[in-house]
Amino acid sequence: MADRQEAGYLRVAQAIRDRIADGTWPPGHKLPNRPALAAEYGVGENTVRQALETVLAEGLLESFRGRGRGTYVRAPRERxxxxxxxxxxxxxxxxxxxxxxxxxxxxxxxxxxxxxxxxxxxxxxxxxxxxxxxxxxxxxxxxxxxxxxxxxxxxxxxxxxxxxxxxxxxxxxxxxxxxxxxxxxxxxxxxxxxxxxxxxxxxxxxxxxxxxxxxxxxxxxxxxxxxxxxxxxxxxxxxxxxxxxxxxxxxxxxxx
CATH class of the missing domain: 3.40.1410.10 (Chorismate lyase-like)
Structure with missing residues (x-):
């Protein structure tokens, strides 16, 4: 069961990376919410959460609270x-x-x-x-x-x-x-x-x-x-x- 869950979040994370890489989700694009992603990929919301946290940690996404709350494709960030x-x-x-x-x-x-x-x-x-x-x-x-x-x-x-x-x-x-x-x-x-x-x-x-x-x-x-x-x-x-x-x-x- 644990192996299936791990494989599931890795599969979702890779799908998110692919959409960013091919321009389907350009910089600034707001991702669907967790329930929508879970339904699309046929996994649970916890699996989606793990996938999002993985891609967030890689710097491809950014998350905001308050006004404009949600997860977005991050534009290349200037230092x-x-x-x-x-x-x-x-x-x-x-x-x-x-x-x-x-x-x-x-x-x-x-x-x-x-x-x-x-x-x-x-x-x-x-x-x-x-x-x-x-x-x-x-x-x-x-x-x-x-x-x-x-x-x-x-x-x-x-x-x-x-x-x-x-x-x-x-x-x-x-x-x-x-x-x-x-x-x-x-x-x-x-x-x-x-x-x-x-x-x-x-x-x-x-x-x-x-x-x-x-x-x-x-x-x-x-x-x-x-x-x-x-x-x-x-x-x-x-x-x-x-x-x-x-x-x-x-x-x-x-x-x-």
């Missing part, structure tokens, strides 16, 4: 540059992200007094459960989310100030150094730790890709002049879309 330029003036705005080749917008939502998870607390140098301001970001190109981030700031640091909510007040949407300077905190440096990860189902759907797809998680932390962490963020960058490039200025060598 774009995500500059991470390590100078005070080169990375403006909320996340220090300046995607090259895209007109992007940012949607953000801040929530105050969120208890810090243990790992976030460690990165901020506070006790687990201490209150923070959490801000969730979606960077959009058109109507599609292309990368996400979640930022955490100690609530005790900004409580009662005009910058307590990164997306509210007179400095809404400004970068961490500028907001912190407004309350007398000088941000002296930031660290970034890139880690390879695989996307879970929910995040993959948000980003229009398949569960298990590769991404880069950048763990970024800002520190003040005394070495105190004042903000930390997880920036999630799909690996099939972005080339993350670091521009590191170097001092001139005397006599060169």
């Amino acid at each position: 774009h540059i995500l500059p991470r330029t390590l100078t005070p003036t080169a990375a403006p705005g909320r996340l220090g992200l300046t995607p090259a080749g895209h007109h992007t917008s940012v949607e953000a939502e801040s929530t105050a007094k969120v208890p810090a998870p243990a790992l976030i607390a460690t990165r901020l140098g506070i006790e687990a459960g201490e209150l923070c301001v959490r801000t969730e970001y979606e960077v959009l190109a058109g109507l599609r989310c292309v990368l996400t981030a979640t930022s955490w700031e100690p609530y005790a640091l900004t409580s009662g100030t005009t910058v307590v909510l990164p997306e509210g007040g007179p400095l809404a949407g400004r970068g961490v150094p500028e907001r912190m300077a407004h309350i007398g905190v000088t941000v002296a440096r930031a660290t970034e730790v890139p880690r390879p990860v695989q996307l879970d189902r929910e995040t993959a759907q948000l980003l229009g890709t398949t569960p298990g797809a590769q991404a880069v998680l950048i763990e970024r932390t800002h520190y003040d002049t005394g070495g105190r962490p004042v903000e930390t963020a997880d920036i999630l960058v799909p690996a099939d879309r972005w080339d993350i490039t670091y521009d590191i200025p170097l001092a001139a060598v005397p006599g060169a």
